[in-house]
Amino acid sequence: MTRVAPPPDTPDASPNAVETFAALLTDPGQRLLDQLRSITPAEELSAATRLRRDHPPELVAAALGQARLRQRAAAKFGADAALMYFTPDGVEQATRTEVADRRAARLAGAGSGSARVADLCCGVGGDAIALARAGARVLAVDRSPLTCAVARANAAALGLADRIEVREAAVEDIDVRGFDAAFVDPARRGGRGRVFDPEGYSPPLSWATALAARLPRAALKIAPGVPHEAIPPTAEAEWVSHRGEVKEAVLWFGADTAPGTRRATVLPGGHSLTGSPDPAPTGAPGRYLYEPDGAVIRAGLVGTVAETLEARLLDPSIAYLTCDRPTPTPYATGYEITDVLPFHLKRLRALVRERDIGTLTVKKRGSPLTPEELLRRVKPRGRATATVFLTRVADAPSMLIGHPL
Numbered sequence: 001m002t003r004v005a006p007p008p009d010t011p012d013a014s015p016n017a018v019e020t021f022a023a024l025l026t027d028p029g030q031r032l033l034d035q036l037r038s039i040t041p042a043e044e045l046s047a048a049t050r051l052r053r054d055h056p057p058e059l060v061a062a063a064l065g066q067a068r069l070r071q072r073a074a075a076k077f078g079a080d081a082a083l084m085y086f087t088p089d090g091v092e093q094a095t096r097t098e099v100a101d102r103r104a105a106r107l108a109g110a111g112s113g114s115a116r117v118a119d120l121c122c123g124v125g126g127d128a129i130a131l132a133r134a135g136a137r138v139l140a141v142d143r144s145p146l147t148c149a150v151a152r153a154n155a156a157a158l159g160l161a162d163r164i165e166v167r168e169a170a171v172e173d174i175d176v177r178g179f180d181a182a183f184v185d186p187a188r189r190g191g192r193g194r195v196f197d198p199e200g201y202s203p204p205l206s207w208a209t210a211l212a213a214r215l216p217r218a219a220l221k222i223a224p225g226v227p228h229e230a231i232p233p234t235a236e237a238e239w240v241s242h243r244g245e246v247k248e249a250v251l252w253f254g255a256d257t258a259p260g261t262r263r264a265t266v267l268p269g270g271h272s273l274t275g276s277p278d279p280a281p282t283g284a285p286g287r288y289l290y291e292p293d294g295a296v297i298r299a300g301l302v303g304t305v306a307e308t309l310e311a312r313l314l315d316p317s318i319a320y321l322t323c324d325r326p327t328p329t330p331y332a333t334g335y336e337i338t339d340v341l342p343f344h345l346k347r348l349r350a351l352v353r354e355r356d357i358g359t360l361t362v363k364k365r366g367s368p369l370t371p372e373e374l375l376r377r378v379k380p381r382g383r384a385t386a387t388v389f390l391t392r393v394a395d396a397p398s399m400l401i402g403h404p405l
């Protein structure tokens with residue numbers, strides 16, 4: 001089904017947004033930004049009042065906004081954030097450095113020499129920067145004038161202006177002939193919030209897939225929750241987590257990819273597991289419980305991890321694995337289990353008191369109770385620590401108690 005693309009998700013804040021941003025790049029703008037480098041929220045009001053004596057109020061407001069965005073962006077860009085520029089949507093949507101770097105190395109660094117890569121939907125440039133640092137010559141395209149101005153400023157601020165050309169255009173109008181690769185990171189927010197149907201992305205997945213078929217290699221970012229049925233058979237699909245949180249899914253096309261394969265990549269370690277979604281066997285609880293990484297679960301590779309751990313599922317519909325021997329793995333977190341009990345709050349409360357447990361970590365899959373509610377009702381007060389898993393064992397509501405390995 002063809003759908004009309006949603007309206008732009010990054011409307012420029014005001015008609016003067018580009019001019020106001022440009023003023024930040026002038027000497028007075030830069031001096032203001034320098035003064036605001038380590039401003040705290042509590043200091044903002046007095047700083048604004050003081051700075052407005054010597055500077056136009058809109059420049060002061062823009063500098064304060066930028067200082068705030070830089071601080072927020074540090075979680076994604078580390079020390080670079082203090083040199084870069086952002087828009088509120090731009091920070092939100094940008095790929096964090098560790099994730100972008102790894103993807104860029106595969107997309108741009110695989111060939112010899114310096115690849116020509118089109119970054120279609122470049123935003124403030126998170127991926128364009130990683131691609132350029134991986135050695136590519138990048139054409140970075142976005143339809144938002146302010147976003148393009150910001151991406152251009154970022155390329156210059158990081159000394160990459162000679163490797164990144166930023167172009168304000170609709171990606172549909174870009175001629176990709178002669179490029180070695182393309183990366184597409186579509187907008188996945190429409191006027192009414194998050195878009196779940198990949199055909200509702202801007203540009204739609206079918207457009208990006210057709211583009212990928214015309215290039216030696218391509219990578220398309222999609223939402224991690226995308227249904228596997230929506231993945232084109234010509235793609236290798238990769239789910240990426242960073243410090244245990246699933247960050248993105250990427251469809252890979254062309255050279256050095258394995259169509260139909262599913263991949264789970266765990267960062268910052270960089271471990272990468274491939275396979276095809278196979279069900280794991282189910283069986284009785286053993287001494288160890290393994291909680292697969294979110295990327296493994298989304299990629300449908302719990303069965304592959306189960307095989308390496310010689311493990312089985314506690315319940316066929318829940319991603320907890322159990323086994324009898326501990327095996328170190330980057331793809332799952334292991335626990336030694338001391339108790340397997342039918343779910344019973346009173347029983348848990350008694351056990352927590354008996355064992356002097358004060359720090360109880362609650363993990364749950366397949367249980368309606370929230371960790372907060374459980375802790376409120378169990379009231380752990382002692383000095384020991386423990387982890388409780390609320391889940392189902394062979395369809396029966398159960399609690400497993402243990403400790404991380």
Ligand SMILES: C[S@@+](CC[C@H](N)C(=O)[O-])C[C@H]1O[C@@H](n2cnc3c(N)ncnc32)[C@H](O)[C@@H]1O
Nearest residue numbers: 094095121123124125126127143170171185202
């Ligand atoms: C998810 S963001 C990209 C983030 C970027 N990869 C980064 O790391 O900073 C998507 C961007 O696509 C742009 N966009 C959406 N549809 C577009 C289209 N048809 N042509 C050009 N740009 C488009 C939006 O303006 C937005 O900046």
